[in-house]
Amino acid sequence: MDHSHDHHHAPPILGHSSLVTRPTCYLCSVDPRARLLVAVAFSVVVAVLLKSPTALWLALAVGIVAVAMARLRPMAVLKRLVPFNLLVLVLFLVLPLTKDGQPLVTLLGFDLTGEGFLQAGRIALKGNAILLTLMVMLGTLDVGILGHTLSHLRVPDKLTHLLVFTVRYLDVLHREYLRLAAAMKTRGFRPRLNRHTLATYGYLVGMLLVRSFDRAERIVAAMKCRGFRGRFYLLDHFSFSRRDVPFCVVSIVTLLALIVVQYT
Amino acid sequence: MHISEAMLTDSLEGNLALGAGMALAAAGTAVGLRKMDYERIPQVAVLSSAFFVASLIQIPGPIAVHLVLNGLMGLILGWAVFPAVLIALVLQAVLFLAGGLTAVGVNTVVMALPAIVCYYALNRSARSASEPVAFLAGFAAGATGVLLGIFLAAAALITAGEEFKLLGEGAVLWHLPVAVIDGLITGSAVVFLRKVRPELLEAPLLANQVEVTHG
Structure with a gap:
């Protein structure tokens, strides 16, 4: 049985509105295993491997393009970015004070370092890039089939x-x-x-x-x-189909491109 | 009490802290799963959904405070708290996009390790015959859960870089009133459970007995 086309979008849980508007989208029909693996791979690559500003800007661009292509509801997307970006605001205020480096400006006797601003910037790019891709990959996933x-x-x-x-x-x-x-x-x-x-x-x-x-x-x-004997049976079986190929190819190429930009 | 992965991964030391968190969370979860047999899964799941829902309660006051309740989780779930917290955090990452996927390990340790400490240190006194002792044990569990958790989180951040020291200290200060509030609520909850359903406070012990009888 192929259930991958039946689960269109995540139902709201605990009153949270869905990210997806339309009942059908290409991404919702992609094998959930592939979406989950890509979400994890992207998180790991962007979080751990990327450091240069160019690579991080590119990762953010990838996230924005992915959100646009998946046609998520813009207001729902922005709403979910708010908590992290409040933290970013605090980082922009604190890190220039606390990070060692060349003082860029001196305000009220405090040295603000360029290194601190750069670090806050890196964190902002990295965090938002990861959040945007997670929204695309997991926001379209029904938690009911996550298990x-x-x-x-x-x-x-x-x-x-x-x-x-x-x-x-x-x-x-x-x-x-x-x-x-x-x-x-x-x-x-x-x-x-x-x-x-x-x-x-x-x-x-x-x-x-x-x-x-x-x-x-x-x-x-x-x-x-009902005769429970200590194990459950899986009713949903996913099959990797031709529809999933473009998604996987694009994802892998994007990840490789980000790594190449970082290390060349 | 969530650490953002973006903050942690800006330095090598931070990446190591992220990895250490993952390893510790995996080890704790493995122990928790071994101590929990299949029949106890619905119980742990329903209780951890209850904790998830309870953590949405907002305390009115000058600062918005959410309940953490990891001390109480420790008292009631024992080692099952590791898998329960791990799953709650995965769900939070998927549903609310809080915390991120690579930081799930660190954040699990931040919440679950203090819970285990509370379980071993306070489980007996929480079942005490005297009500004030039970309340104090509950208060200590609630406060310890929050304080130890925020210390662990701050330690992870400061490992990632000296520049996070100010933020870490600020976070600890911010959580002092949270710890008191969580302690008072956990204390009342323990007193309530003691009267209404004392088995609940013995649930982790029952689990071990079941394991023994099953061989």
Whole structure:
């Protein structure tokens, strides 16, 4: 059975909006294993191997082109870049102060070094390039099939089962939490920074754990009742097809080009 | 408490820290998986989803504080905390793009290693017959989880370069109130669990017994 064409785009989890607008896209039909491997390879190459400004600018350009080609929703993409770039802002303020090097300017008695600005710049380029490609490769991936994908990539069974179960119950427990929070609000609970609020949140966390513990017992009972014998069977099988060839070729050539630019 | 891979990989030492984090996370996860048999997978998964959801709770106040709760995770999950945190971080990287893929190892160690410390140091006192002792054990677990975690994160950053020292120190200071808040909440949660479902605090011990009876 080939399921790779059935999973079009990731459903929103915990209220997060999807990156993909259209129900079908070329990338969504590419073998998820290939997308995952390319995401990891790109992260490793850009994070560990690239250092020169030229190579890093090129990596950022690759990320932008990939986002444009995958036609992700621009606002959703920008929103997800915000947290990292706030950190970048802090780095631009701090690193010129703390990095050793030739003082570029002196402000209020503090030496700001060019090396510090350059380092902050490298981090900004590197981080954004990786985030953009991750969005293209993984934002289009359904977390529901992430477990199967990893399993086909020989990740240990127990770990993938844990992942599949965690994904399955994330939304269930989020709803459980919203129910508990609504019940607290109905009883007139208003969170403030005081002892009572913290104790109440402690009980809320405790209640959430108790409910999930009980739920886990019911799950195990239901599994045993259906003859669970300690292993799961993979229902999704992926097949590498001709459609995947262009994606892989373009990805490999891009990665090699980045490495060549860095080391020549 | 996430370290960004871009910050860590700008120097050789940082890359080594990244690699060391991966190796430690892999070792911890291997131990965690060995101690957790198939029947316990749903339990660990549902509990770790609960922790994932609980970490979205925001505490009102002058600074936006999210709960970390890794101390409580340690008390309840024992060694299973390593695979549980690893998966939570992979999901965070995929769903929210927080942390990045190559830094998953370091970030797992930052969260899970303090949790294991809490498990060994405080698991017994958290099950104490006296309520104040249980609360204090919970408080210590919550505070230790956050503080030890941020120390590890700062240490990784400073290994990557002296220029990150100021940032690391700032991050530790920033997390002092977070540690107190996490401690108070973990303390109340432990007191609550002790009354309502004490088995939960014994869950990691039960797992070992199951392993023994299965041979």
